[in-house]
Amino acid sequence: MPHIRVKVVRYLSMDDKPAEHVLGVGPHKDYSFLTILMQDDDVGGLQVQTADGKWIAFERLIQCCYVTTTHRILNNTTGRDRISIPIFFNPATDAQIPHVRIPNYILRQVPANVEDQLLQDPIYGISAFKGLARSHMNEFERWYATGEDGIVKRREFHLCFPRLEQLIENSPKLVHST
Numbered sequence: 001m002p003h004i005r006v007k008v009v010r011y012l013s014m015d016d017k018p019a020e021h022v023l024g025v026g027p028h029k030d031y032s033f034l035t036i037l038m039q040d041d042d043v044g045g046l047q048v049q050t051a052d053g054k055w056i057a058f059e060r061l062i063q064c065c066y067v068t069t070t071h072r073i074l075n076n077t078t079g080r081d082r083i084s085i086p087i088f089f090n091p092a093t094d095a096q097i098p099h100v101r102i103p104n105y106i107l108r109q110v111p112a113n114v115e116d117q118l119l120q121d122p123i124y125g126i127s128a129f130k131g132l133a134r135s136h137m138n139e140f141e142r143w144y145a146t147g148e149d150g151i152v153k154r155r156e157f158h159l160c161f162p163r164l165e166q167l168i169e170n171s172p173k174l175v176h177s178t
């Protein structure tokens with residue numbers, strides 16, 4: 001089924017700047033057909049990549065044809081939390097996406113390093129999964145591991161949240177009375 005996904009995200013403001021994208025979003029293209037984003041422009045943080053690979057603050061664009069823009073969210077050090085509400089309009093996860101011939105004038109706008117960023121799997125859900133892995137690398141590494149056979153597998157729950165597991169074990173057990 002085609003589906004709509006909405007996130008309400010709060011990017012805490014941090015005093016010092018930790019490693020890149022720990023509390024932001026790593027470079028990625030959205031895998032939705034269309035994304036509408038509400039962000040607080042006074043806080044900013046959303047950057048898009050230009051055709052020559054540079055990162056610039058997002059501005060509203062008016063153009064007749066669009067190449068999916070690679071973008072990222074910076075760690076927020078503005079002193080104010082960043083709230084954003086993206087709405088993603090997606091095809092069904094098992095939808096087959098046909099290849100289309102892209103006119104040269106559009107291809108010329110594609111950044112040089114685009115090969116690393118394409119979501120080329122013909123099945124939408126697989127591209128979406130790759131996109132999530134790319135955007136949230138730290139979370140992905142926590143939850144998934146690539147085996148020697150090259151297959152990506154979910155990690156055991158206790159490896160993802162060792163402290164949480166411990167907390168559950170040590171917490172008082174609930175007793176149900178009838």
Ligand SMILES: O=C(O)CCC(=O)C(=O)O
Pocket residue numbers: 009025030037039046071072073084085086135
């Ligand atoms: O939080 C935002 O402003 C956008 C996040 C984003 O790019 C995404 O989730 O795909």
Ligand SMILES: [Fe+2]
Pocket residue numbers: 028029030071
């Ligand atoms: Fe995005």
